[in-house]
Amino acid sequence: MTEGSGLEALHPGTLDCVHCGLCLSSCPTYRVTGRETSSPRGRIYLMRGVAEGEVPLSDTLAEEAYLCLGCRACETACPSGVAFGSLLEQARAVVDDAGLRRGWAKRIERFALRQVVPRKPVLRGVMTGLSAVQRFGLDRLVLPLLPRRLREMHGLLPKVPAAVDRRRLPEVVPARGEIRGRVAFFEGCIMPEMFGAVNRATVEVLAEQGFEVIVPASQGCCGALQAHGGELEFATELARANVIAFRQAGEIDAVVSNSAGCGAALRELDHWLGEEGSLLAGQVRDICEFLDQVGLRGAPRPLARRVAYDDPCHLVHGQGVAGAPRRLLEAIPELELVAHDDPSSCCGAAGIYNLTQPEMSAAVLARKLDALEAAQPEIIATGNPGCLMQLEAGVRSRGLNMRLAHPIELLAEALC
Ligand code: SF4
Ligand code: SF4
Numbered sequence: 001m002t003e004g005s006g007l008e009a010l011h012p013g014t015l016d017c018v019h020c021g022l023c024l025s026s027c028p029t030y031r032v033t034g035r036e037t038s039s040p041r042g043r044i045y046l047m048r049g050v051a052e053g054e055v056p057l058s059d060t061l062a063e064e065a066y067l068c069l070g071c072r073a074c075e076t077a078c079p080s081g082v083a084f085g086s087l088l089e090q091a092r093a094v095v096d097d098a099g100l101r102r103g104w105a106k107r108i109e110r111f112a113l114r115q116v117v118p119r120k121p122v123l124r125g126v127m128t129g130l131s132a133v134q135r136f137g138l139d140r141l142v143l144p145l146l147p148r149r150l151r152e153m154h155g156l157l158p159k160v161p162a163a164v165d166r167r168r169l170p171e172v173v174p175a176r177g178e179i180r181g182r183v184a185f186f187e188g189c190i191m192p193e194m195f196g197a198v199n200r201a202t203v204e205v206l207a208e209q210g211f212e213v214i215v216p217a218s219q220g221c222c223g224a225l226q227a228h229g230g231e232l233e234f235a236t237e238l239a240r241a242n243v244i245a246f247r248q249a250g251e252i253d254a255v256v257s258n259s260a261g262c263g264a265a266l267r268e269l270d271h272w273l274g275e276e277g278s279l280l281a282g283q284v285r286d287i288c289e290f291l292d293q294v295g296l297r298g299a300p301r302p303l304a305r306r307v308a309y310d311d312p313c314h315l316v317h318g319q320g321v322a323g324a325p326r327r328l329l330e331a332i333p334e335l336e337l338v339a340h341d342d343p344s345s346c347c348g349a350a351g352i353y354n355l356t357q358p359e360m361s362a363a364v365l366a367r368k369l370d371a372l373e374a375a376q377p378e379i380i381a382t383g384n385p386g387c388l389m390q391l392e393a394g395v396r397s398r399g400l401n402m403r404l405a406h407p408i409e410l411l412a413e414a415l416c
Contacts, residue, residue: 006090006093006094006097007050007051007057007094008051009090010047010050010051010087010090010091010094011048011051011052013082013083013086013087013090014044014047014048014051014087015048016080016081016082016083017041017044017045017048017078017080017082018080019041019045020079020080021039021041022077022078022079023039023040023041023073023074023077023078023082024039024040024041025077026073026074026076026077026345027039027040027073027074028069028071028073028345028346028348028364028367029067029068029069029360029364030042031367032360032363032364037060037064038064038067038068040074040078040082040084042064043064043065043068043088043091044082044084044087046060046061046064047061047087047091050094057094057095057098057100058100059100061091061094061095061100062095062100062101065088065091065092065095066092066095066101066356066357067357067360068088069313069346069348069350069353069360069364070085070088070228070350070351070353071313071317071345071346071350072084072085072313072314072317072318073313073317073344073345073346075317076316076317076344085264085268085318086268086271088228089227089228089230089232090232092228092229092230093230093231093232095230096229096230096231101230109229109352109356110229110231113225113226113229113231113234114226114231114234117189117190117221117225117226118189118220118221118223118226118238120189120220123189123190123193124166124193127160127166127193127194128163130157130160131160131161131162131163134159134160139154152358153355153358155393155397156354156355156389156390156393157389157393158194158389158392158393160193160194161193161194161196161197165196165197166192166193166196167196168192169185169187169192169199169200169203169215170215171214171215171216171217172212172213172214172215173203173206173207173212173213173215174207174212175207175210175211175212175213176207176208176210177208177210177297178210179210179211179212180209180210180211180294180297181210181211181212181253181294182211182212182214182251182252182253183206183211183212183213183214183252183253183254183255183256183290184213184214184215184216184246184249184252184254184255184256184283185199185202185203185206185213185214185215185255185256185257186219186222186242186246186255186256186257186259186262186263186266186284187199187215187219188221188222188257188258188259188262188385189220189221189222190259190385191258191259191262191385194385194389195385195388195406197409198258198406198408198409199258201406201408201409201411201412201416202256202258202287202408202412203215204412204416205287205291205408205411205412205415205416206256206287208415208416209291209294209296209297209415210297211253213256214249214250214252216245216246216248216249218241218244218245218248219241219242219245219246220238220241220242220245221238222238222239222242222261222262222265222266223235223236223237223238223239223242223265223272224261224262224264224265224314224351225261225351225352226238227265227272228350228351229351229352232272235265235272236272236273239265239266239269239272239273239277240273240276240277242266242269242280243269243273243276243277243279243280246280246283247279247280252283254283254284254285254290255280255283255284255285256284256285256286256287256290257284257285257286257287258286258287258383258406258408259383259384259385260286260312260313260314260315260318260319260383260384260387261312261314261318261351261384261385261386263284263285263286263314263315263318263319264314264315264318264319265314266280266281266284267281267284267318267319268281269281270282286315286319286321286324286383287383287408288321288324288325288328288383288407288408289319289321289324291324291328291411292323292324292327292328293324296328296331296415298415299333300331300332300333300411300414300415301332301333301413301414301415302332302333302334302335302414303332303333303334303335303410303413303414304334304335305334305335305336305378305379305410306336306338306376306377306378306379307329307335307336307337307338307377307378307379307380307381307405307410308337308338308339308340308343308372308375308377308379308380308381309325309326309329309337309343309381309382309407310340310343310347310368310372310380310381310382310387310391311343311344311382312382312383312384312386312387313344313346313350314384315383315384316344317344322344325381325383325407328407328411329381329407329410329411332410332411332414335410335414338375338376338377339375340371340372340374340375340377341371341374341375342367342368342370342371342372343371345364345367345368346364346368347364347365347368347382347387347390347391347394348360348361348362348363348364348365348368348390349361349384349386349387349389349390349391350386351386354386354390361390365390365391365394368391368394369391369394369395369398369400372391372395372400372402373398373400377402378401378402378403379402379403379404379405379410380395380402380403380404380405381404381405381406381407381410382404382406382407383406383407383408388404388406391404392404
């Protein structure tokens with residue numbers, strides 16, 4: 001091992017695996033391929049072999065590190081406490097540093113994750129342009145001329161909301177009625193552009209429940225997508241900017257997030273930044289977790305809907321939150337919460353995985369859709385932007401009579 005290299009940092013975590021194999025059946029890529037090398041145990045074995053110099057640092061590690069969804073279902077299943085998510089980020093950084101990810105796809109991904117996603121004005125400009133293209137049907141005109149891969153990517157793209165639905169939140173939203181506390185809201189980068197209505201529902205419910213909501217203007221992208229893409233140093237820079245932004249919010253009870261991927265990344269800021277990130281990491285709560293902890297004030301109005309809740313990986317496996325969204329939905333009179341057979345496995349979105357690994361993503365999504373189709377809900381509720389978009393595309397492609405919603409939107413309907 002080279003001293004100070006990523007391999008040196010990677011090695012100790014791989015030793016926690018005792019090769020018991022209890023994680024295999026929960027791994028989506030193992031379930032699809034049946035290959036040991038595409039299982040958590042196989043990947044850890046490979047990482048350890050590379051770190052110890054027994055296996056060459058080659059395309060094999062690169063392929064497996066990026067075929068993995070990063071869903072962390074293996075962490076939930078593992079009795080030995082293997083921190084697979086962290087191992088995966090380190091392995092991807094090693095692969096990237098060794099120049100093993102090549103080609104135009106990597107260059108576009110790197111450009112998008114560095115120059116577009118974390119830059120609010122640039123992202124806003126791209127979304128505004130995309131909205132205009134969709135509104136005038138220009139995408140449908142050029143679609144037949146595009147390569148197959150780009151046509152498939154287009155199929156995953158939901159309609160960009162109108163500008164009025166992408167308006168910014170105020171920096172302070174006052175509490176209504178008797179004040180119960182003060183929270184800061186993490187609005188995310190994709191959420192305001194694609195799910196502005198979810199962000200507004202979140203602050204509305206918090207205010208209605210008696211919480212003053214601070215939305216720090218200087219907050220930015222959480223860095224999760226960049227870290228998953230092997231850009232750990234860049235992700236750390238983004239994380240540091242958020243630590244400063246939320247410190248300026250002053251005394252708060254919690255930093256509330258409604259995006260599972262962002263929440264999971266923020267909760268691990270102490271891994272990226274050490275002591276510097278530990279205060280913010282400890283303050284982060286998912287919106288459903290927070291409301292469940294403080295308790296709902298007032299009785300929700302009836303909402304006669306048949307709803308299936310689907311766990312986002314980065315909420316159930318990344319943050320250990322599974323019961324809170326279900327309890328809140330069950331508290332709504334007349335809402336029928338229906339179970340389905342595959343709630344806590346990945347839907348195949350996994351950040352930008354559905355763009356970089358479309359075949360595996362489609363295979364993983366198909367299994368999820370089979371389970372949802374059998375349960376026949378009217379609404380699929382899930383709390384992560386990637387999952388909302390992926391499941392919406394899946395429902396659309398199968399022509400299912402279901403719609404997607406974030407749990408907080410249903411709560412806003414019943415409470416505000
Ligand atoms: S993170 Fe998900 S896809 Fe990757 S090894 Fe673990 S269970 Fe399998
Ligand atoms: S369950 Fe944990 S210890 Fe067992 S093989 Fe999987 S990662 Fe290793």
